[in-house]
Amino acid sequence: MIDVRLLRADxxxxxxxxxRKKVSPDEVERAAHLDARRRQLTAQADQLRARVKALSRQVGEARRAGEDATxxxxxxxxxxxxxxxxxxxQEAGAVEAQLRDALLRLPNLPAEEAPDGGSEEDNVVVRTVGYDPGRYGPHQRVPHWDIGAQLRILDLERGAKIAGSMFPLFRAQGATLARALCQLALDRNADAYTEVRPPTLVRSSVLEATGQLPKFADDAYHIERDDLWAIxxxxxxxxxxxxxxxxxEEELPLRLMAYSPCYRREAGAAGRDTRGLLRVHEFDKVEILALCTRAQATSVHQEILGRAEAVIAELGLAYRVVEICAGDLGQSHARSFDIEVYSPGCDMWLxxxxxxxxxxxxARRASLRYRPTEGGAVRFCDTLNGSALAVPRVWAALVETYRQPDGSVAxxxxxxxxxxxxxxxxSGS
RNA sequence: GGAGGGAUGGCAGAGCGGCCGAAUGCGAGGCUCUUGAAAAGCCUUGGGAGCGCAAGCUCCCCGUGGGUUCAAAUCCCACUCCCUCCGCCA
Structure with a gap:
C-alpha cells in the first residue's frame, strides 16, 4: 500500500x-478524511488511556498505604x-479498519518515468528483436494447437476431460519440453538467484501482501475448507x-527464483484468447525476484529484464519489449516492461x-524492511520481479517457429x- | 487424527495482577586504557502511532484476536505456529 503520509503531506x-492510473480523486479524498479522523480519535484515546493508567497506579499506591477510601x-x-x-x-478501531481497507484498495503510484496513457493502446514498444515478418514460411503459419494435435504432444481434449477447458495436458515430448523450459530458465539464473521451491497454497494474508487481495479475489482459486489460496x-x-x-542492508539486493505451477481463474477474461495455450488456468513458470533498496531498484529492474530477455533470445524467438503506460499498469506496479514473443502460427504478440x-x-503490505548500514531508521525494501520463463506461450511460439516443412519440430x-x-x-515419437 | 508441552528484545533466558518495554547473560556498536591487539572497565543497543520547528512529551506492541479487572507479559477463552509421543501415510 502507499504511505499514508503522502495523503497528508501532498x-x-x-x-x-x-x-494517471484512473483512480478517482474522491477515493483518495476519502482515505485522507479517514486518516484525519483516525488521528483525531487515537490522540483522544491516548490521552484518556494515560489518565486511566495514572489513576490505576494511584489506586495501587493508596491500597498499599492502607487508604482504602481513597x-x-x-x-x-x-x-x-x-x-x-x-x-x-471502538470508534477509533472502526475508522482504522475502514482506513486500512481504503488504503489496501488504492493502487501504487506510477513511476514518473512510466509513459502516460489510458490503455494497452498507449504502451510503448521499446525494442523489437529478431522479428522479420517475411522470414516465416507457410509451414510456420500453423497454430500450435494444430501442431500439438498432429504430433500428439498437446492434448487439450483430455485436459478438459480431467479438469475442464483451459487446463492443458502435455504429452510425450511436449511434456518434456514444458519441463525442459523450466530447467533451462532455472539454470540460466542460478549464477545470481537462490532457488526456492515454495508452497503453492498460501494464506489470505500472503495474497494480500502482493496485492491480489482484497480487490482481486475472483481471479484466484480458493480452497475453502482450509482457507488456502492457490498461487x-x-x-x-x-x-x-x-x-x-x-x-x-548488506543482504540486499536479495535475489530469489522459483519454479512453480501457477493458477488463475481468468474470471474477467471469459471468451478472450481461449484457443490453445494462449490463456490457461494452470501453467508452469519460473519467476525471478529481488528485494533491494530504493537506490538499487532501477539497475535491478534492468537486470531482471535483461535476464528474462536473454532466455527468450537464446531460444531464438522473435520478441519485443513494451513499456506499460500508467493507465495500463497493474494495481501494485510502479513501472513495468512486458516481453512479448511473436507467435507466427497465430500472428500475435504473446x-x-x-x-x-x-x-x-x-513491502509495506508485507512489512519487508531493512536496517541501513550507516544507521538511522529502518526502511521499507523495494520489490521487483519478472517471469524468467512462463511455459505455455513460450511453448506455443517455439513449436510454431521451429516447425519444419515436413511437419516435425526442430x-x-x-x-x-x-x-x-x-x-x-x-509424429509417432 | 489423538495426547501432552511451549511461544518474552539480534540470540539465550528470568518475570508475586500494580514499582515491567521488561532482570541477567551473550552478541553488536561507541569510549577509556594500550605502540597495536587481547583483557578489563564505562556507556549504548527493539519496533510502531500521534503531537511538536526542535528539545521533548504521550500512547501501543511480551505469537494473534477477544475477555476479566480500577490495573494484564502475568488470569480466562479462541486461533496460529513450533516441539514431543501415538496413529496414518509418500
Missing part, C-alpha cells in the same frame, strides 16, 4: 499521480474513564518469504513476462541437454 500531488474513590473514577475510553477505542505466480510466496523481518518494479508498495540446440539429447519432435 494530497493534490497524490491525487494527480493516482489519476483507593475506592480513585478506582471509581478510573472505571468511569475506562468506560469512556472503551467507546472511543497465481511464485511472486506471491517469494515476496512473503521474508515478510515481517528486518533485513540487514506476453510471456511482465518485469515490474513495485517500489515499496508490496527445437534449438540449447534445449538438447534438457530433452534427453533429442531436440526434434516428429
Amino acid at each position: 494530497l493534490e500531488a497524490t491525487k494527480a499521480a493516482l489519476a 483507593a475506592e474513590a480513585l478506582s471509581e473514577e478510573s472505571k468511569r474513564a475506562g468506560a469512556e475510553l472503551a467507546t472511543l477505542e 497465481p505466480t511464485a511472486e506471491v510466496p517469494l515476496t512473503s518469504m521474508r515478510a515481517g523481518e528486518i533485513l540487514a 506476453e510471456v513476462s511482465s518485469v515490474s518494479w513495485f517500489s515499496d508498495y508490496q 527445437l534449438p540446440e540449447c534445449l538438447g541437454p534438457y530433452m534427453r539429447g533429442n531436440p526434434s519432435i516428429r
Whole structure:
C-alpha cells in the first residue's frame, strides 16, 4: 500500500499521480478524511488511556498505604474513564479498519518515468528483436494447437476431460519440453538467484501482501475448507518469504527464483484468447525476484529484464519489449516492461513476462524492511520481479517457429541437454 | 487424527495482577586504557502511532484476536505456529 503520509503531506500531488492510473480523486479524498479522523480519535484515546493508567497506579499506591477510601474513590473514577475510553477505542478501531481497507484498495503510484496513457493502446514498444515478418514460411503459419494435435504432444481434449477447458495436458515430448523450459530458465539464473521451491497454497494474508487481495479475489482459486489460496505466480510466496523481518542492508539486493505451477481463474477474461495455450488456468513458470533498496531498484529492474530477455533470445524467438503506460499498469506496479514473443502460427504478440518494479508498495503490505548500514531508521525494501520463463506461450511460439516443412519440430540446440539429447519432435515419437 | 508441552528484545533466558518495554547473560556498536591487539572497565543497543520547528512529551506492541479487572507479559477463552509421543501415510 502507499504511505499514508503522502495523503497528508501532498494530497493534490497524490491525487494527480493516482489519476494517471484512473483512480478517482474522491477515493483518495476519502482515505485522507479517514486518516484525519483516525488521528483525531487515537490522540483522544491516548490521552484518556494515560489518565486511566495514572489513576490505576494511584489506586495501587493508596491500597498499599492502607487508604482504602481513597483507593475506592480513585478506582471509581478510573472505571468511569475506562468506560469512556472503551467507546472511543471502538470508534477509533472502526475508522482504522475502514482506513486500512481504503488504503489496501488504492493502487501504487506510477513511476514518473512510466509513459502516460489510458490503455494497452498507449504502451510503448521499446525494442523489437529478431522479428522479420517475411522470414516465416507457410509451414510456420500453423497454430500450435494444430501442431500439438498432429504430433500428439498437446492434448487439450483430455485436459478438459480431467479438469475442464483451459487446463492443458502435455504429452510425450511436449511434456518434456514444458519441463525442459523450466530447467533451462532455472539454470540460466542460478549464477545470481537462490532457488526456492515454495508452497503453492498460501494464506489470505500472503495474497494480500502482493496485492491480489482484497480487490482481486475472483481471479484466484480458493480452497475453502482450509482457507488456502492457490498461487497465481511464485511472486506471491517469494515476496512473503521474508515478510515481517528486518533485513540487514548488506543482504540486499536479495535475489530469489522459483519454479512453480501457477493458477488463475481468468474470471474477467471469459471468451478472450481461449484457443490453445494462449490463456490457461494452470501453467508452469519460473519467476525471478529481488528485494533491494530504493537506490538499487532501477539497475535491478534492468537486470531482471535483461535476464528474462536473454532466455527468450537464446531460444531464438522473435520478441519485443513494451513499456506499460500508467493507465495500463497493474494495481501494485510502479513501472513495468512486458516481453512479448511473436507467435507466427497465430500472428500475435504473446506476453510471456511482465518485469515490474513495485517500489515499496508490496513491502509495506508485507512489512519487508531493512536496517541501513550507516544507521538511522529502518526502511521499507523495494520489490521487483519478472517471469524468467512462463511455459505455455513460450511453448506455443517455439513449436510454431521451429516447425519444419515436413511437419516435425526442430527445437534449438540449447534445449538438447534438457530433452534427453533429442531436440526434434516428429509424429509417432 | 489423538495426547501432552511451549511461544518474552539480534540470540539465550528470568518475570508475586500494580514499582515491567521488561532482570541477567551473550552478541553488536561507541569510549577509556594500550605502540597495536587481547583483557578489563564505562556507556549504548527493539519496533510502531500521534503531537511538536526542535528539545521533548504521550500512547501501543511480551505469537494473534477477544475477555476479566480500577490495573494484564502475568488470569480466562479462541486461533496460529513450533516441539514431543501415538496413529496414518509418500
